[in-house]
Amino acid sequence: VSEVDRCATLVVEALEAEEVPYMLVGAYSSGAYAIPRGTKDVDIVLSAHTGAGFDSVIRRLEPEFSLDPQISFETITGSRRHILTARKNRGVQVELFLLGEDAFVQERFRRRKQVFVAQLERRVWIPTAEDVIVQKLRWARSKDLDDVKDVLAVQTTANLDMHYIEHWCTEHGSLPLLQELLASIPPNLR
């Protein structure tokens, strides 16, 4: 088993054992709907407050991962991030984001869906394609915008709920960015 697969399996197993709802995000979710690319981070959003659920998950993972004592907060949604680093292979890092109160973040989590991952031999939760687009437009780092363009190009607007996407982009003020990215897709791919 490769290291990334092993780390992801350990974390998902711990979350399932503690019955903590979760979803895989970051390059995993954008790659699932667009052009797959590699990543060194396993990013997971979980619905657990710092307390019993979260602590139990960390206790289960302690033999294999070290927990960074420094926590951080994502500046746009305020999501709290905890970093776990694999003890065996220090290259692999798991970032655990606690589900925040932000309305879109809550909605994205509610709409998540299950997909089978061959390497992990199980079904895992990921956000929908529409929610990947909305969240990444909100962050708007260059890599995020590349990912959004790829999701739009691979999924096509005909297969996406554009009304839902436009609603949230209007809320977040990212509608002009969405329109710019849609226009940047070559006509023969629209």
Added chain:
Amino acid sequence: MLIDESDPVALRALQEDIYREKVLRARKLTVAQRLADVFECSNAGLHFMFSGVRMEQPDLSEEDTWKEVGARIHRVRRMRDHGFYRTEEVAS
């Protein structure tokens, strides 16, 4: 097909052809297949980095090679995260 590298229009057309091919290939896959590919690409990338460090510093043990891989990834992460997160030290 040869491309005139000084011709921006020809280069742009080449870029669009490559992008189109990547998109069309991705469209043929299911969500599960693309997700599996992310895991495969991630593992491959990690091992390429390991091989790169091995080539540069062949005397390092396997454990120290992984440590160096980890240190390099950590530097990239710090750059990526700059300005995107605010941090807080947890009292032990």
